[in-house]
Amino acid sequence: MKQNLSRRAFLGLGATAAAAAGAMGLAGCSQPQSATPAPQTGTDATPAAGGAPADFVPNFMTAPAVPESVAETKDCDVLVIGLGLSGCAAAKAAAEEGAKVIAVEKSPELAAVSMAGDFGVVGSQIQKDLGIKWAGKDVIVNQLMKDMCYRPTSDFLGYWYDHSGEDFDWFVEGADFEVLKSTAANQETDKPCYIRPKCFPALEGYDYTTEYYPYFHGTITTNPNMQWTLEAAVAAAEAKGAEMIYSTWGEQLITDESGKVTGAYVHDADGAYTQINANAVVLATGDWGNNQDMRDYYIPWANEFMSFYTTMDAAGEVGNTGDGHLMGLWAGAHMELGPHAPMTHHMGGPLGVDGYLQLNINGERFMNEDIPGQNIADQLSRVPAGPNPMSGADDLRSWQIFDAKWPTEIAKMPDGHGYVNHFVADDEVDAYATVLSGFGLGYTTKAMVEGTEGLIVADTIEDLAAQCNLPVETVVASVNRYNELCAAGHDADFGKDPRRLFPVSEPPFYAYPFGSAGMLVLMGGLEVNKKLQPLNAEGTPIEGLYATGNVQGGRYLVEYPVTVAGISLGTALSFGRLAGMNAAGADVEATSQN
Ligand SMILES: Cc1cc2nc3c(=O)[nH]c(=O)nc-3n(C[C@H](O)[C@H](O)[C@H](O)COP(=O)(O)OP(=O)(O)OC[C@H]3O[C@@H](n4cnc5c(N)ncnc54)[C@H](O)[C@@H]3O)c2cc1C
Structure with missing residues (x-):
């Protein structure tokens, strides 16, 4: 019975499905580093026949074959997979901790999610200089928890509130940008990069305490988008010796006999594999809004939402396909129980979403x-x-x-x-x-x-x-x-x-x-502890592995809240930094009790 229960937790599926998955050899999909590669591992798995949902094992649970040969082997302390917002933060943080960092990104170049720029961060120097004051942590965290039906991990929201401002200042160090004095202010320089405070100053007479859905003021927006912030972080990481490899897909993790993650197999656009050995791997591959099988399985009701995610990989395919989630699942992590939360905020028409x-x-x-x-x-x-x-x-x-x-x-x-x-x-x-x-x-x-x-x-x-x-x-x-x-x-x-x-x-x-509405990203991640280590079936952290950004669970469930605009970037930044620090050995917990 215990065995069944834990297998079920491992898969995030029904108990019968878990048993079927075990029969297909899922547990063995990540080979010990020293083991002879088993080319066909897992590839013969097919969905179990039968009508009951609990009998169904989705194809995405089947790991790809371990590569028969690798063209190259590399070694590092920290391997970051995915160079979006959270991955850039992780790479910079790990490099600053003194780790030898390699990061792989499947896009041909650093390419932030286009149009993303609202950063829900609290208490950055930029905000302080502008005179921006957020509502209190108790008010905001409680409201966010209420918005999300008390399903997220409260500690994560508290940590975000306490750290995101300082994390933002740290992330944009070295960038050349202007800060506009208000939302409506014109630029005073011709700098291509600038920050605009959102809804600032607050609309005259607006009082969030009287609103059915309060809106908390304080968000700042990077313009023309957040690309330059990622570039600043990557430059800082590279200055500390980090190596960024583009047009390269993280495919599957490598584990040793104990289940510890010891690296990953990655491949280039021609299919040539590199084995990257690492003390720790950070999964920072974004969400799974464009993995149709995962959507069908976990959140079929969201299929009406067309995806707006546009970052493309080097093969011309859209990038948010849940690769990191899958790598984690194949290595024994489990998907948090939902309801997962699609980010689908409507933008309305010429008068926005005004309450007409x-x-x-x-x-x-x-x-x-x-x-x-x-x-x-x-x-x-x-x-x-x-x-x-x-x-x-x-x-x-x-x-x-x-x-x-x-x-x-x-x-x-x-x-x-x-x-x-x-x-x-x-x-x-x-x-x-x-x-x-x-x-x-x-x-x-x-x-x-x-x-x-x-x-x-x-x-x-x-x-x-x-x-x-x-x-x-x-x-x-x-x-x-x-x-x-x-x-x-x-x-x-x-x-x-x-x-x-x-x-x-x-x-x-x-x-x-x-x-x-369209769907920007799909929130739902791997269950993690406060150090951002994915948990296995028994709730034990998988050593050598960290999940951050939209691969990390516990941040958004049921509903993506817009009471704090841009909180997705705010948390991806803070937890990217934390994951990078911990992967490099820092041992910090994301807790609300600072
Ligand atoms: C149009 C749009 C506008 C948005 N605007 C905002 C906003 O203003 N504010 C806000 O808070 N949120 C916004 N969001 C959501 C926000 O962009 C994401 O939640 C955020 O970027 C998540 O960060 P991340 O690091 O987890 O993933 P991402 O930023 O999505 O980065 C993941 C990276 O991993 C790479 N990758 C994926 N798989 C692999 C692999 N196998 N190997 C190597 N690399 C891989 C991808 O190519 C990508 O570069 C917006 C989203 C969209 C689509």
């Missing part, structure tokens, strides 16, 4: 619209889909409806990720040139809104409904009912905050289609 009336494709109101984009995406999953005039696909979920009063109303919408709160008049456009040229920064003009592709404009609700291909009578009834609730100042139907009950009453009327 939304009608589904039947013309009916269906929710309290005053919620963040991540939660809008969740709710849109519940309503029927229809033909989307914007995408051409059957993924239209709702229409956001507003009227001519929007320029004065948007200042009353919540502050935070995905909202548009600032109306810039035509004669002020020059003063806001930098922020208006950015994406999703909360500032807009009449011309920008009215020029939005796909925006429907009409002088009557009937015409608006007809142009949206919605049932006219239902839309008219829905709008009338909504306007009554607005007049009463009480949303008896869905409980929207009265501060955001704006009647749809003054033409022209506008409608913008909301499709299904």
Whole structure:
């Protein structure tokens, strides 16, 4: 019985499936370093027949064959697999601890996730100099835990709060960048790299304590994206002797008789293998949003979300295929129990995710619209889909409806990720040139809104409904009912905050289609201890192995929270650094009790 239970934990599957996997030799997939390679290990495994989910062993649990020969052997103290944000932090940290570091990256060059730049970090010198003050750790960590249904490891969030600011300062050391004084400030230099505080200063009158979903101010955004921060970290690591090898795929870990990880087999684009022996390996390969088999197995309900991840490997394939998760699983680690959390925050239309009336494709109101984009995406999953005039696909979920009063109303919408709160008049456009040229920064003009592709404009609700291909009578009834609730100042139907009950009453009327959300990354990682060592079936750490970034479990479960914008980069940075330090022998625990 004990055996069955632990095998089950090992796989993160049902007990029967675990037994089947054992029969297929999964436990032996990582060969002792000195053992004669067994070319066919595991490759004959097929999914077990049978209808019960517990009988099914997914193909991804089958390790590739151990290479028959290796072209080269290398030795190091710390091998980092994956040079995204967390891998760069790990490589720099390990090199600074004095370790001989090798890092492999399957992209042809250092390539940060494009468009990523919001760093939810707390208390960096940059933030202090700007006068940014975050809410307290107790408030933020408790809210994050609540947002994620108390499934993450609280210690990890506490550690992030205590360390991420200092980690950010450390990460960007040596980079040449400008810091804008506010979200709307124009650049004062011609430096290509700059940091912009997000939603700063806070919207006048905004008080997170009065919000259904609070937004915590303090995030800073690297522009044009985070590439230059990774370059700074890599330069620092290389200055300490780290060797970065691109166009090279980490494929599987090497373990000794005791199960300790002693290195990895990696290969180049021609399939030539290198055996890299290491005292410790850091898995920093990002998420598994583009591993269809893993998605089908762990999170089939998220298949409606098209992936937005764009970093490509040297073979032209998209990079977030869960390689590190799989390497860990094959070496005895287990996937944390879910629910895993897709990052799917909707960005809305020309007025972002502002809490205007939304009608589904039947013309009916269906929710309290005053919620963040991540939660809008969740709710849109519940309503029927229809033909989307914007995408051409059957993924239209709702229409956001507003009227001519929007320029004065948007200042009353919540502050935070995905909202548009600032109306810039035509004669002020020059003063806001930098922020208006950015994406999703909360500032807009009449011309920008009215020029939005796909925006429907009409002088009557009937015409608006007809142009949206919605049932006219239902839309008219829905709008009338909504306007009554607005007049009463009480949303008896869905409980929207009265501060955001704006009647749809003054033409022209506008409608913008909301499709299904896209998925940026898929959160769900290997179960780890506080030193970031993946745990085996018995809950024992796998020696010589560390998991960080989106390979690390315990950070996000159930829901990816946008109450702190950019917390994914914030934690990937802090835990990347910690994993690198520990892999180099530092022995530090991620705890909230600093
Ligand atoms: C469009 C977009 C915008 C985003 N914006 C934000 C944002 O503003 N703020 C925020 O907090 N989060 C954002 N995210 C999410 C964020 O980018 C990720 O959560 C974060 O980058 C995770 O860091 P990581 O180090 O775990 O993985 P990644 O940064 O994804 O890096 C993983 C690296 O490992 C490499 N790799 C994978 N497999 C192998 C292998 N077998 N061998 C060698 N190398 C391998 C990959 O090529 C990649 O370079 C965004 C995501 C997307 C897609």
